[in-house]
Amino acid sequence: MIDWEERYRTGDTPWDKGGPHPALARLLPLTVPARRILVPGCGLGYDIAALAAQPDVDAVVGIDVATSAVEASRTTLAGLPNTRVEKADLFALSETHRHAYDLVWEHTCFCAIDPSQRNAYVHAVADALRPGGHLLAVFFLTPWDTPEENATQGPPFGCPAAELDRRFAPRFRLIDVRETPATYPGREGREQVRLLQRV
Numbered sequence: 001m002i003d004w005e006e007r008y009r010t011g012d013t014p015w016d017k018g019g020p021h022p023a024l025a026r027l028l029p030l031t032v033p034a035r036r037i038l039v040p041g042c043g044l045g046y047d048i049a050a051l052a053a054q055p056d057v058d059a060v061v062g063i064d065v066a067t068s069a070v071e072a073s074r075t076t077l078a079g080l081p082n083t084r085v086e087k088a089d090l091f092a093l094s095e096t097h098r099h100a101y102d103l104v105w106e107h108t109c110f111c112a113i114d115p116s117q118r119n120a121y122v123h124a125v126a127d128a129l130r131p132g133g134h135l136l137a138v139f140f141l142t143p144w145d146t147p148e149e150n151a152t153q154g155p156p157f158g159c160p161a162a163e164l165d166r167r168f169a170p171r172f173r174l175i176d177v178r179e180t181p182a183t184y185p186g187r188e189g190r191e192q193v194r195l196l197q198r199v
């Protein structure tokens, strides 16, 4: 298992690009109801800030297991009253998060967790959403160059699109899937944006 706190403490955070994912700006304004938004594995909180700036967003809640990330994101988000960051494990969320959100924004949390936790991720996110709520995700399908590396190396752990279809199908209906409209240099063609609705 990865010691995420240690990664932040030692500055071993290659995912930290200093701002929100470039696709997020292109996906805004959101086309689905999103008054309350959850960001699992929120890291340093940049995506939270971008989402919180949208009109009609009452609350964006970030969760992360790493204390240093939580503290840094609270600093990033100071002055944004419709944001909150909790130190919490996605796989052990308290009852207060149950059915509490209209939207979950996923970006580099799913690829960070151990592949053995993927079904638990699907259930955790579905349980946090109200019935009919949405999951908007940038999935990192192929962080590595070969199928073998994508199957065995990580984080980030690659995930074939067909596996996403299969794992999310029990709890979600796939509404839209497309290549990321914008991304970081080097990630072109490696990601997919998906909009799913909790069934």
Ligand SMILES: C[S@@+](CC[C@H](N)C(=O)[O-])C[C@H]1O[C@@H](n2cnc3c(N)ncnc32)[C@H](O)[C@@H]1O
Residues within 6 Å of the ligand: 004, 005, 015, 016, 017, 040, 041, 042, 043, 044, 063, 064, 065, 066, 069, 088, 089, 090, 091, 107, 108, 109, 112, 113
């Ligand atoms: C690769 S980083 C991405 C952070 C952020 N999404 C970004 O793009 O900057 C993965 C993040 O997920 C967090 N994380 C890993 N497992 C988690 C879990 N079970 N519950 C909550 N957060 C988790 C880590 O601490 C880390 O901040």
